[in-house]
Amino acid sequence: MSKKPTVGPALHKVIMVGSGGVGKSALTLQFMYDEFVEDYEPTKADSYRKKVVLDGEEVQIDILDTAGQEDYAAIRDNYFRSGEGFLCVFSITDDESFQATQEFREQILRVKNDESIPFLLVGNKCDLSDKRKVPLNECQTRAQQWQVPYVETSAKTRENVDKVFFDLMREIRSRKTEDSKATSGRAKDRCKKRRLKCTLL
Amino acid sequence: MLTTLANIKHILQKELFNGSGERVLSVVTVTKTFKKKKACYLCIVTTPPPVPVVTVCIVKQSEQREGEYKKKRTWQLEEIKWVDGRNEQFETHEFDIQVEKTYKWYALNLHERQNFLAVLYKQIQKYVRAQRAEFRNVPIAWLNDKSPEKLAAGRNAEQKNIQDTDDEEEAQEFTALTDKEATELGKLFSECDFAVKDAEQLIEKLSKELHDLDGANIQSVLASEKQVFALMEHIDKAIAEADSFEKRLDSYEEILGHVKETMEKIGGKNAMIEIANNNNIKLMKELNKVISQLDLPHIHQQALDEPDLKTVGGRKAAIAAAQSLQQAMNSDIDPTLLRLEAVQDQRKRFEKWKAKFSGIVSRFMNNLFIHLGNEMGDNTTMSTELVLPNHLSVHRELTPYTELMHWTKAMDRKTYDGLTRVYTTSLSKIYERDIRNFFSLAKLQISEKLRTSREDLDTSASSKKSAISAAPYGTLGVNREQWGPGVENADRERFDSVLEKVLAELEPVALQEQMFCINFFQMDVISPTSKNTQTTLEVLEKSTDSASLLTSPTSASGGGDASGFPQKKIDRQINEEVRKLMIALFGCLEPELVSFIQSFERIDSFYSLYVLVRLTQHVMSAQDTHSFLSMTFASALVQVKRNFDRFMQQQLLSIKEAKVPKRSKCGILPYVENFEYFAQTSEGIFRKSDRRTDMEKWYLQLVNSIFESISVHAQEHPKTPSQVVRMENYHHMYSLLAQLKVPGLDAMKKEAKMRYTDALKVYVIQYFGRPLEKLNLFFEGVQQKVAQGVKETEISYQMAFSKQELRKVISQYPAREVKKGLENLYKKVEKHLCEEENLLQVVWHAMQEEFIAQYNFLEERIQKCYAGAMITLEFNIQDILNFFSDIARSH
């Protein structure tokens, strides 16, 4: 206790992406501080860090909350690059935000150059189901197509908020252990393997 | 008019005066002058003969009922002082009558007035003997002559003229005849039927009859003379008889006078005898009282001489005897009777008994206390459980002697005080041992586990070590690596639960002992006297003093009678005495408790937070805040609070004195980093406590001090720019405060966020600087010209700002160079920023935006001022975005 271990707890870097106003900041703040803010204040870029216990192991999560509105998409390249996992958020009450996830996905894949990067498709504002614009099966179809999990959340009611962050961290973690195995061992064609695993999901 | 008069007179006679047998002589209808009131009637009335009384009265008609009249006022003729007709003219309506005051009348009818005044005058002349009323302004003719009224009346009543011989009044009215008179008259007239035709004959007949009657009358008078003589004789005899009777009465009275005198003398003697008798009875009673009160039955004497205190029966007898002695010695006897030799002899006897008995009790109790103390001291069963043994068995053992103690307190204060001392010394030894054992066991229970959980808790060695090199565990301003050894949260919680156990164990034991002592030593009763022995039998030298001592409690000195004091004061005095006793018994409790607490505070300052919360709970929940234990806890609490404040003060100081880290990146300052641990720990302790506010006050001070120190220390790092230090540390503070959610720190949270964004802005502007510096300068010049009035489209004709010049500057910024500049900037930022705070992406995002903004500005200027010249920068927005993407890819 008195001596700080030289190797700190594992650190997982998560990036929040998605159109403006879908609730990226709301999800982050709910996860971080258990609070929900009604007012909408567009984000530029905010960084958060929190210690959590993931399956009995103490880990740290870094969350980069990004702007939905960006004049030039290339500006995002840098932080996509730094991310280890992505929560791609849209609002189920806003079809355009759902369509925009396609672009985000493509840019991330291009920057990360990795088909199997830890990634969750998140349909937020599920508490507003009466204003739903994006049918559930469409969301599920897209997630299947991408071979990523789809989760609906509400930053307002906290439904599934912890789940999306923890699920993503788990993916990041298993991805890391695999990588370390890969670097120490042989398997170089991890992309194929990953793909295989994802289909099983 | 006459008829009216006659009518009124008739009506009044009939309605009002017939009832009383009075007769109306005259009536005048009047109103009071000046007053428009209903008319009333002024009447002259006479009572019937033989003693006619003439009065004047006012009669009013009832307002409610028409035919009803009422007499309002009546005056005797003598009351009338004067009558004023005002004027001798007949046509005068007014007239005044002076009675007790002047009445001013207005007669409605002049004839009535005249008649009334005339009749009144005549009646006064006739009946008033002394001062007769004076008549003014009334025609003399009315008063002397026959008034016209009269004459008229005379004419009207020819028939009655015959009777009207002597009395004028008779004639002037038609008298209502009584029934008898009417029949008589009827008879007379029927006999003299002829008279209607021949008055002469009638007169003759009447005169003759009158003659006859006179004659008869004289004859009867003469015949009665003899009888009168006889009557006179009788009267003489009766007078003589009365005289002799009177004489006899006088002699009786004389005799009675003697008797009365004697009776009075006898009565006086009787009273004296009664007083003497009463006094004797009283004396008897008093003596009886004295004797019965001062009598101590033989069995009691025996019980006092040789008491058996060991057995229940013996004890009972001894207590009864002792109490009876106490009662006798406090008999209610008049102070003067105390001087009786017999009483004083008895008192001396009592004193002897008392002294002897008290000595026996003292020895006995003394031995008992010591014995019990030793007995308890012998059975040293060291338990491994953390319990403080109670001594109910001792209490149980002593309870039967309670009354003897009370007796001793009243009758032999010195012995009582001595016994109390013996008790406390015997018992305090036991309690001291118990408490020491108890606390050392508590210490052991905490530290034993400390030892197993921590490798290096050789307290003395580690404290030495920490004294040299390490700061106390948890010091905010010092890097965590340099903290001395501390304890884990689990240890702290164990300490807290042991502390709770300790406090909970102390309470019942102390309370039981206190209750026992109050009862056993009768501490809730304040002795009414300061003397060693409570007795009323002593003859005091200064009798006034004794009287005041016994009768007026308020003036009593020292520990005098308590009833005169307010209850609060008494309570305080009792509390004070109980506490003194408890301190004697539990002398070691407070130092032991404090040392127990301190021994742990020395290891870890956070213990003082736990103690503060726990002890506060116990102090607050105590019902009797003045009890010994509450006071002890409270005083320990004061010390703990002092320690707590000192700990916080040290924290404050350590923040101010903190050193900037020597590493190449400043990163998070130690106190900012440590604040998380500190705040989480103290929140865990204070979250639900009453003491929260104490902590919140310190939070505010600490956070304020942290903010101040960040700004100061930001200037001190050799490599990291101050804005980066500020940005990262305020960002960290914001995040901590947002997670902590202490309501009192909400404003500080917002402040932290503001300071963080400010620092970010300043840093981006300062360090991003201007990678296209010369272009910027060029266009600043352009802007100046524009400001001087040069048209934007004509700028290119200015020498310094010709297209040629612009091209020259632009050529200094080929795409390659720009890219290199951006890459260098990214590297620099990377070097400044620390890994922990993860702000690189945030900063870089801001810088990218800033660069694009500058590029856009330049492009826009070129378009405006050099339109059509086909001049552009040597890189376009797409190039920039590619640079950004490349930089991203290369990391």
Ligand SMILES: Nc1nc2c(ncn2[C@@H]2O[C@H](COP(=O)(O)OP(=O)(O)OP(=O)(O)O)[C@@H](O)[C@H]2O)c(=O)[nH]1
């Ligand atoms: N009812 C409901 N409202 C939500 C939910 N999530 C966010 N909102 C609201 O939606 C608005 C936008 O939320 P933000 O979290 O600021 O959106 P954002 O995605 O961060 O937007 P940018 O920062 O501009 O990219 C706010 O007014 C939120 O209160 C949700 O789950 N349910």
Ligand SMILES: [Mg+2]
């Ligand atoms: Mg946002």
